[in-house]
Amino acid sequence: MSAFVDALASRLPPGRVSIDPADLLQYGRDWTRDWTPAPSAVTWPRSTAEVVEVLHISRHFGVHVVPSGGRTGLAGGAVARQGEVVLSLERMNRIDPVDELGQTVRVQAGAITQIVQEHCERAGLTWPIDLAAKGSSTIGGNLATNAGGLNVVRYGHARHWVLGLQVVLASGEVVEVGGALEKDNTGLDLRQLFIGSEGTLGIVTEATLKLTRVPGKLDVLLFGVDGLPAALRLLREVRQGAPGLLHAFEYFTDFCASQVVEHRKLPWPLRNRPHAYVLVELEAPDAAVLEFWLGVALGVPGVSDGVVAQSSKQARELWAYREDITASLSAAAQRHGVGAPHKNDVALPLALLEAFCAELDGDWRQTRKAWPLALFGHLGDGNLHLNTLPPAGLPPTDWPSACATADRELFALVRRHGGSISAEHGVGLVKKPYLHLTRSPAEIAVMRAVKAALDPDNFLNPGKIFDP
Ligand code: MLT
Ligand code: ZN
Secondary structure (H helix, E strand, C coil): CCCHHHHHHHHHCCCEEEHHHHHHHCCCCCCCCCCCCCCCCCCCCCCCCEEEEEHHHHHCCCCEEEEEEECCCCCCCCCCCCCCCEECCCCCCCCCCCCCCCCEEECCCCCCHHHHHHHHHCCECCCCCCCCCCCCCHHHHHHHHHCCCCHHHCCCCCHHEEEEEEEEEECCEEEEEECCCCCCCCCCCCHHHHHCCCCCCCCEEEEEEEEEECCCEEEEEEEEEHHHHHHHHHHHHHHCCCCCEEEEEEEEEEEHHHHHHHHHHCCCCCCCCCCCEEEEEEEEHHHHHHHHHHHHHHHCEEEEEEEECCCCHHHHHHHHHHHHHHHHHHHHHHHCCCCCCEEEEECCHHHHHHHHHHHHHHHHHHHCCCCCEEEEEEHHEEEEEEEECCCCCCCCHHHHHHHHHHHHHHHHHHHCCECEEECCCCCCCCHHHHHHHCHHHHHHCCCCCCCHHHCCCCCCCCCCCCCC
């Protein structure tokens, strides 16, 4: 292995390679804690040519490559556990000037999502993918995982906001797919092949992002509801009658709120503690019309309370109850003696969500009454996050198998209701064993054929999504 590291060190400029155990640990994993990172080295190329060089050297020494962005993924897609080299793109963070007429910007893959957004905002434009992790996630990671987030209900996923990609293939060849063209109807859309492929088909090194105007004034409302059916009735009302454009429709239970209240030392968000909350964000409604509509929304059966943020500070405070759930649950997991909560991220057709949740509350929940369960998510997209913590008294060694059983039963339910086992977090290592529950044998066969065509030696990010 040292010959490999020596070759990297001698063929790349100084400071591009590390075998420091702290770097191997930090760069060998994402936000998951289920695997022990064990990369052989970490490299930080600064240009596409250096990425190509790393691939050539790695191939020569038979070392597989795990591409790495901001490492905020939740599916183990950036975990290196078998002596791979981690190719971190974080030093490739150039952001070009915004093309204001074309409403595009060209960036390198390691540019931080929030920094790209702030750069574009100076021209009145934005890349509209809003994630709780945007301060650390990178554009390359967002594209590799087809990130979703808080405003999918308005803008869709990352894949809708890309015009062109530069990709280094497993062979080391550099290809430009797409460009700055809004319209280019010439055969297969290869951009979309790489977006969401979790670094298994090629390494995205640059992207031309499509931008949109920065939204106008956003009003944030928080409702108390007596359960998911009421939240869905509120969604119907929002879609039919709310003034302004719907920007976010988020759901979280009282248990989630209690975790944030405890962790962040915040007051309870509403006067009374409802069973659950819905956070609605609307762009630019007229104030008087919004006030009138709030009265209508409070008349929806099961909606018990509601407030409108009166300032941007208050809006941020209301958002904290939703955005801080993940961090608060991670802190709670430490107190429960595990590295992270056990996470699931499922999608259901909106029309079947109520039936799904009713069944979930049946056998699945009844056999796990003692499990702390955080149910939250992007309800407007039919996307639920289920995070669980180990119940008191369960020996820590029994927790993984208890979670595996719970997952199998959960995914069977998801499948019966026509849902997906991974709405927005991707597949990586975490969901790989269950891919067949959402994708048909024919679809997986096509995926395998694509992988075999682009990376026949399983050189890039091996073991992720499916085994070839
Ligand atoms: C979120 O929406 O906050 C994350 O995607 C969910 C999670 O941490 O499970
Ligand atoms: Zn989410």
